[in-house]
Amino acid sequence: MITAYIGIGSNLDQPERQILQAMDELAAISETRLNRVSSLYASAPMGPKEQPDYLNAVAEISTGLAPLVLLDELQRIEDDHGRIRERHWGPRTLDLDLLLYGEQVIREQRLTVPHPGISRRAFVLQPLEEIVPRLQVPELGAIRELSAACKDQQVRKIK
Numbered sequence: 798m799i800t801a802y803i804g805i806g807s808n809l810d811q812p813e814r815q816i817l818q819a820m821d822e823l824a825a826i827s828e829t830r831l832n833r834v835s836s837l838y839a840s841a842p843m844g845p846k847e848q849p850d851y852l853n854a855v856a857e858i859s860t861g862l863a864p865l866v867l868l869d870e871l872q873r874i875e876d877d878h879g880r881i882r883e884r885h886w887g888p889r890t891l892d893l894d895l896l897l898y899g900e901q902v903i904r905e906q907r908l909t910v911p912h913p914g915i916s917r918r919a920f921v922l923q924p925l926e927e928i929v930p931r932l933q934v935p936e937l938g939a940i941r942e943l944s945a946a947c948k949d950q951q952v953r954k955i956k
């Protein structure tokens with residue numbers, strides 16, 4: 798089993814409900830166990846501003862699935878939430894990002910791990926630091942330092 802981290806985000810159609818339901822669906826993926834989840838965090842949209850604020854969280858799972866099989870499962874869950882892939886960086890009912898897959902570095906057409914946005918996004922770093930404060934991110938270093946470098950971005954822990 799590999800320990801992997803999933804970034805969860807939503808800013809449409811009751812974001813809190815979308816995220817809590819997504820956590821249950823992560824737990825139901827085959828060969829996969831949900832170990833722990835972060836609090837929920839609210840932040841202004843990164844990218845285009847004319848969209849609602851986001852809720853974000855991070856989940857830790859253990860999985861026997863290969864990375865691209867896990868990615869297929871995440872995209873299936875996004876699709877189940879009525880995710881329509883239209884505008885780049887537009888609003889979404891559910892976004893599931895494979896942030897980390899063990900200590901592996903993956904560069905494939907469909908999948909880059911660590912997730913390329915990870916080091917610049919406080920809405921990912923803060924929940925990740927909450928559940929794994931001593932994490933070392935492959936190629937990027939200590940989560941504590943990455944998170945401290947993004948402290949200028951406003952992210953509010955809501956529950």
Ligand code: ROI
Nearest residue numbers: 806840841842843844851886920
């Ligand atoms: N902004 C915030 N605050 N949270 C997100 O999850 C998020 N996801 C995105 C973009 C549009 C980049 N902005 C975001 O995909």
